[in-house]
Amino acid sequence: MKMREVAVIGAGSTKFGELWGQSFRALGLEAGMKAMASANLAGDEIDAIYIGNMSSRLTKQQHIDALVADYTGMAGKHIASTSIEAGGASGGVAFRQGVMAVASGMHDVVIVGGAEKMTDLDDDSVNEVMNATTDADWEAGMGLSLTSLYAMIARRMVHEGLATREEIAACAYNSHFHGQFNKDAQFRKEIKLDTVLRAGPTAEPLTMFDGAPISDGASAVILCPLEDAKKYTDNYVKVAATAQASDTLALFQRKSITEFEATKVAAQQAYAAAGITAKDINVAEVHDDYTVAGCMALQDLGLYKNGGKAFLEGCTKFDAGKIAVNTSGGLKAKGYPIGAAGVSQIVELYQQLTNNAGDRQVKDAKYGLAQSVGGTGSAVTVSILEAM
Amino acid sequence: MAMVSAREWREIPGRYNLIGSKCENCGKIFFPSRSFCPDCRRAGMGKMVPFNMSRKGEVYSFSINHDASGFNNRMMPYAVAMIKNDDGVLIAGQLVDVEFDKIQIGMRVKAVMRKLNEDGEAGVIHYGFKFVPDE
Numbered sequence: 001m002k003m004r005e006v007a008v009i010g011a012g013s014t015k016f017g018e019l020w021g022q023s024f025r026a027l028g029l030e031a032g033m034k035a036m037a038s039a040n041l042a043g044d045e046i047d048a049i050y051i052g053n054m055s056s057r058l059t060k061q062q063h064i065d066a067l068v069a070d071y072t073g074m075a076g077k078h079i080a081s082t083s084i085e086a087g088g089a090s091g092g093v094a095f096r097q098g099v100m101a102v103a104s105g106m107h108d109v110v111i112v113g114g115a116e117k118m119t120d121l122d123d124d125s126v127n128e129v130m131n132a133t134t135d136a137d138w139e140a141g142m143g144l145s146l147t148s149l150y151a152m153i154a155r156r157m158v159h160e161g162l163a164t165r166e167e168i169a170a171c172a173y174n175s176h177f178h179g180q181f182n183k184d185a186q187f188r189k190e191i192k193l194d195t196v197l198r199a200g201p202t203a204e205p206l207t208m209f210d211g212a213p214i215s216d217g218a219s220a221v222i223l224c225p226l227e228d229a230k231k232y233t234d235n236y237v238k239v240a241a242t243a244q245a246s247d248t249l250a251l252f253q254r255k256s257i258t259e260f261e262a263t264k265v266a267a268q269q270a271y272a273a274a275g276i277t278a279k280d281i282n283v284a285e286v287h288d289d290y291t292v293a294g295c296m297a298l299q300d301l302g303l304y305k306n307g308g309k310a311f312l313e314g315c316t317k318f319d320a321g322k323i324a325v326n327t328s329g330g331l332k333a334k335g336y337p338i339g340a341a342g343v344s345q346i347v348e349l350y351q352q353l354t355n356n357a358g359d360r361q362v363k364d365a366k367y368g369l370a371q372s373v374g375g376t377g378s379a380v381t382v383s384i385l386e387a388m
Numbered sequence: 389m390a391m392v393s394a395r396e397w398r399e400i401p402g403r404y405n406l407i408g409s410k411c412e413n414c415g416k417i418f419f420p421s422r423s424f425c426p427d428c429r430r431a432g433m434g435k436m437v438p439f440n441m442s443r444k445g446e447v448y449s450f451s452i453n454h455d456a457s458g459f460n461n462r463m464m465p466y467a468v469a470m471i472k473n474d475d476g477v478l479i480a481g482q483l484v485d486v487e488f489d490k491i492q493i494g495m496r497v498k499a500v501m502r503k504l505n506e507d508g509e510a511g512v513i514h515y516g517f518k519f520v521p522d523e
Contacts, residue, residue, distance in 0.1 A: 127456065137399060138420050142516065143456065143482045143504065144468045151451035152470055159449070159493050201465075204452040252470050252478040257449065 003103040005226035006239040008385065010039025011350040016217035016335030017186040024061065024117040025071040031218035031340075032072045032113055039222040040232050041109070046222075048107040049074060049081040050098040052090035052114035053339035055129045056083075059120050068113065080107070087133035088289055090114065091342025092372025092381030095221070096242045099383075102223045114343035115218035126214050129338070133375040135250035147211060149251050149376050150290040151203035157258050158205075163295055165205060167308025169196035171294035172209050172333075174311045175326050178318060179333025181360035186215055186335030193312075196291070210291040215335030219344040229388075235354040240367070241273035242383040251376040260377030263300035267371075270382040271302075274367070278302035281323055281384075282365040283352045285345035287373035288330040297371050298325065301382070324362045327352060342372035342381065353387040393512050401438070403516035404501055408477070410439035417441070417475050443499040444522055445473030450483060450491050471497055471519055485520040498522040 012034025014027050022030075028051070036043060049069055056062045068074075069081035086093040091114035098112035118126055131140040134149060157163040173193050179185040191209065199207035229236040245262040248254055254261070271277055284303055288294030298307030298316075303323050310316050316325035328334045328348035331341055349368035351357045368385045401407040401421070408419035413432040416425065419441050425432035450469035467483040469491075483491060484502065497519040504514040 131456075138402075139480050141504075141514075142468075142480055143453070143466065144480050145453055145456040147455065148451040148453045148468045152449035152468075155451065155493070156449040200454070201452065202455045203468075204454070206451075250480070252480045254478075257470070 087374030
């Protein structure tokens with residue numbers, strides 16, 4: 001079947017952070033309105049909604065597809081609205097579903113959103129949400145937290161000589177460095193490497209600064225057929241590829257825990273579909289829910305041979321002239337409202353590739369890559385956007 | 389959120405006695421047990437049999453958990469590990485009866501049965517395997 005080419009014609013995010021005064025519905029609406037305004041849409045053009053969300057089971061509001069349609073004023077038009085849960089990859093999978101809907105011809109103008117209201121949950125419940133993306137019977141149920149699984153990956157990386165503790169920590173340094181330039185980021189302060197190493201332990205060897213924070217926030221992007229993009233805006237980018245791969249639910253079922261095969265597979269598919277290689281990528285947003293995950297991502301995506309070393313040596317900074325990584329501040333500094341994470345990566349790439357990224361603009365960026373991960377690499381999406 | 393006791397009870401063979409499964413088509417061993425070989429798929433249908441996992445093995449990786457709220461609060465911090473058992477299969481569990489600074493990758497351990505957790509004062513008490521040093 002011949003697929004249509006797809007464009008991102010608008011994008012918007014709320015501020016990420018502890019937004020006590022804003023409800024889930026208010027956040028979703030704000031991101032949607034910003035995205036529609038940036039695409040010059042009135043709203044009537046939209047014919048489907050896809051939304052990524054993770055914690056609705058515990059906030060006791062499921063069926064957020066209907067909620068979002070209702071509060072964005074789309075319920076009156078009765079357009080299709082679908083919510084997606086794929087752990088930390090919820091936003092990335094929602095984006096891919098939206099692209100598929102437009103590419104296939106089933107829908108013409110689609111809004112893809114991601115939203116999460118983590119601070120409506122107490123600390124125990126937030127941990128429960130995170131740990132529920134592991135194997136609930138044989139990992140979380142045995143006392144292993146998601147953080148401790150990534151800690152075991154980190155320890156194994158160091159043991160196998162694949163990274164040093166400092167290189168792993170440097171991922172957080174890179175994210176915080178970029179966070180200072182993003183006015184929507186939760187943390188806008190540069191940190192020292194020592195801050196990561198000396199912070200209180202969460203699951204040794206990882207500390208508080210190795211993990212992304214608990215955040216509220218929402219992001220949204222608008223998609224349409226590439227050939228129609230000019231009707232709406234001059235600021236559009238092409239979706240060159242969007243791929244998705246799965247792996248075992250439990251980390252201990254893998255042959256290796258120091259790489260995520262799902263990332264490798266999705267990346268290969270995405271590069272092939274876009275007709276490029278990793279060397280062509282100018283800017284990447286990777287899933288650094290934990291520092292060690294960010295380091296692995298760069299390696300598994302083929303962007304850098306040693307991810308931690310690239311962070312430590314500053315190769316990943318927006319102005320280093322190499323492959324810039326997590327220019328938004330990443331999940332670590334921008335914030336990690338789980339379901340919004342994958343969509344917020346697309347928002348950042350859209351801004352970079354339309355030359356609207358302000359103080360953190362990557363010069364002459366042509367190709368942007370986003371990687372979104374669920375659990376410990378159990379679901380991964382890799383999407384590539386191309387400047388037009 | 390408390391578990392219904394049936395969810396606990398049906399996993400007892402794995403949790404108490406480390407019963408996994410073996411595919412008689414390809415010979416691979418799995419833990420926890422599966423009714424379907426993910427490698428042989430249809431060719432292995434009906435050929436998975438219960439398998440007594442070796443209770444001994446060595447530490448493959450480990451972490452000291454300081455923040456797993458809702459779980460094991462009275463024991464915090466506690467050690468967790470991935471164990472490569474003597475069948476060559478990775479198993480995740482807690483590591484107890486050992487000083488944290490003595491734990492190393494490669495250390496020999498064995499599985500013992502312990503209390504894992506409880507669903508509040510009146511809820512189900514969860515038992516299962518944990519690992520201890522095997523000297």
